[in-house]
Amino acid sequence: MTRQLDETVDLDIYGAGPLPWSRALDALRSGWPRMETACFLGTVRPDGRPHAAAVGAAEYDGDVYFTSGPGTRKSRNLAVNPACTLSLRLDGIDLVLEGEARRVTDTPTLDRVAALYRDSGWPAEVDGDALTAPYSAQSAGPPPWHLYRITFHTAFGVGLREPHGASRWSFSDA
Template identity: 65%
Template sequence: MGVSEPVETTNLDRYGNEPLPWSRAHERLKVDLSKISTAAFLSTTRPDGRPHAAGIGALWLDEDLYFTSGPGTRKSRNLAANPACVYSVRLEGLDLVVEGEAARVTDGATLERAAASYDQDGWPARVDGDALTAPFSAPSAGPPPWYLYRIGIHTAVGVATVEPYGATRWRFRD
């Protein structure tokens, strides 16, 4: 599935800077999401319409954005009712906000690749049925097992925090 090149790029910069290339965000996602120090948040909508946000550890794998969450957490319950979500992350030199829909991943091959990638990054995840487990996880993930979700990216907005500066919106094919 993966996110490739955007189908539309819009320059949001009001200071005369050129639009940022998607390749800049793409490269930072590949590098920075493997660092435990990369702060990221997932925003979902509660059934009553109120917003909810939680810190998450994300994974860039096979050109897609993944995260884990326990089935009983607020974010998982929200996504079961409404898969629309927003992922926000501070990458090196670029603040990025991604809008899309989260879908639970249950196929064994993807779960195995995700577990191996998480393990390589320092979280000893392994596949347990149609979910992941490990000796520990972030407190916001809830108890194991943890579901794996893929965010289908529709739109992303990047604001550069180092030169070359700029602000850009990228739209992707649904």
Template identity: 60%
Template sequence: MTEPTSTRNLDQYGAPEVPWSFPRDLLATKTAGTDLTFFIGTVRPGGRPHSAGVGAVWVDDALYFKSGPATRRARNLSANPACTASVRLPGIDLVLEGDAHRVTDSATLERVAAVYRSGGWPATVEGDALTAPFTAPSAGPPPWHLYRLTLHTAFGVGGAEQAGATRWDFAH
């Protein structure tokens, strides 16, 4: 399991640190079957930011998302893998920072495609990419490349159930 190497309480109102297990367990249980939009932030070659909504899934303790090879997101990631993934989960807003790299091994592609299928998107593996009869228009035409986010840092701001604000750092 991906565990933080350090945790810092950012809450200024006295709430305790939010344990990493809270957002991690939500990612593991909510990303496949819940209608969540993740926003992937990348850096354009000139340094300007770019953000786009994507469907993402948490598989084997990592975040995976897809993108057409001609999209701005994919072109940015090929030049600079640094990115963010932001999402509002039940009870906590979460920002994940790290590096995203394309996944091409068939075992991982098959495992992630199965999770996408369990959530209602009929993904299949074709060569070293994913395909399906449909996807979000922002993904571009098939086939879609799969990316894995390697976590460096995460920030969470909890709501009523898990109040607090916390930063988690991860070894990379």
């Protein structure tokens, strides 16, 4: 899905100026999937309480994907309310994506994202409309694992090295 950058807001209080979205996008594309990339999914429980869990994520064609077992708290939360955040530390930038996560079941996308995971060292394979592997993170639950795509409408970034800065980016579907 193509997203159009609608607005960049400078959040930096030290005068460094706004960060370009290209910096965050380059970090996303070069930083995933890697086992050492810290990535946390935030969801909302049906009673309104927050929930966070580490996930293994991947970037493909400008979209961000992650896996989760159907019985996990995060999957059950997303089934009721797809609103979520994805917080991650990438090379030179902390990034938070806000949007909605929806399950992906089309075979071409499953195949491509599974290949990305395999290239990173996780031996994921497509099994019907989900992914399987000999192992996964404890927080993923038992296989099969559903694949989710996050459609983000807002992102926040903080530069961790020169040039420093902080920005909020807003997007719409192109």
